[in-house]
Amino acid sequence: MPELPEVETTRRGIEARVTGSRITGVEIRQQNLRWPVTPGLENILHGQVIIGLSRRAKYLLFELRNGVLLVHLGMSGSLRLLDESEPFRKHDHIELTFNSGWRLRYHDPRRFGAFLWTAQPHPLLANLGVEPLQPEFSGDYLYQLSRRRKLAVKAFVMDQRIVVGVGNIYASEALFKSGIRPDRAAGRVSRERYNRLADNIRAVLLAAIEQGGTTLRDFVNSAGAPGYFQQTLEVYGRAGLPCKNCGRALGEMRIGQRSSVYCANCQR
DNA sequence: ACACTAACCTGCAAGC
DNA sequence: TGCTTGCAGGTTAGTG
Numbered sequence: 001m002p003e004l005p006e007v008e009t010t011r012r013g014i015e016a017r018v019t020g021s022r023i024t025g026v027e028i029r030q031q032n033l034r035w036p037v038t039p040g041l042e043n044i045l046h047g048q049v050i051i052g053l054s055r056r057a058k059y060l061l062f063e064l065r066n067g068v069l070l071v072h073l074g075m076s077g078s079l080r081l082l083d084e085s086e087p088f089r090k091h092d093h094i095e096l097t098f099n100s101g102w103r104l105r106y107h108d109p110r111r112f113g114a115f116l117w118t119a120q121p122h123p124l125l126a127n128l129g130v131e132p133l134q135p136e137f138s139g140d141y142l143y144q145l146s147r148r149r150k151l152a153v154k155a156f157v158m159d160q161r162i163v164v165g166v167g168n169i170y171a172s173e174a175l176f177k178s179g180i181r182p183d184r185a186a187g188r189v190s191r192e193r194y195n196r197l198a199d200n201i202r203a204v205l206l207a208a209i210e211q212g213g214t215t216l217r218d219f220v221n222s223a224g225a226p227g228y229f230q231q232t233l234e235v236y237g238r239a240g241l242p243c244k245n246c247g248r249a250l251g252e253m254r255i256g257q258r259s260s261v262y263c264a265n266c267q268r
Numbered sequence: 269a270c271a272c273t274a275a276c277c278t279g280c281a282a283g284c
Numbered sequence: 285t286g287c288t289t290g291c292a293g294g295t296t297a298g299t300g
Contacts (some may be wrong), residue, residue: 092285218292
């Protein structure tokens, strides 16, 4: 599910409620996520105060005095704030309770997410590329890193070592807006077109954040509400339907195991 | 170094 | 109706 806009939507919804709060309860009902939940996490977190909540790539970083709790939402994860106890539903795996009375509940049907405690710089964060909403991200940056590379430009911009936060939905949308075929070799996209692509990646991510992200089936924000960006999607999920630009039927192909919808007329 | 894939897991829709 | 197949927002680990 969650690409950068959904993770950022979650972060913004939670930040004010958890920052400064003390963790008074930790319930782990399922420890088999992408990796096992850090053993002993209950004891590690109990009694600690959350100093801040930040985001790096698609990871949420709950900052504590002596380390960081890394949370990833995988494909189907969500975090919800509850103002009172409620029955656990299927796939509600973890719940943190705070001294304020608020609870933070992690729900993840596919269990591709992660809950990891680390007191050191974590290897999972070591090789991440630039943040697309920071100034270091630019068309020139993409152009330079892509020279001589033969993989599809869509796979290139979805590579978290290059630029983070861009997943299948927003890569598809940004390439459409930029008029670039998703299967074009990354090394055969001009500097000018990378400038457009970088601008469109930034724009589509910002627009999606404004609408609370995209909800296909699982995603809900911290208040349990879906996002609304799906109504703005131009290509993702629209294979066979008319292109919103030229009216011809949108095509579909697979790139790196991911379905890729595009307009063969508007994208070259 | 690079390119590509299989795998992790559950739910759902489509096809037979 | 029921069974099988394939696909879904991500990412790592392994292959060549």
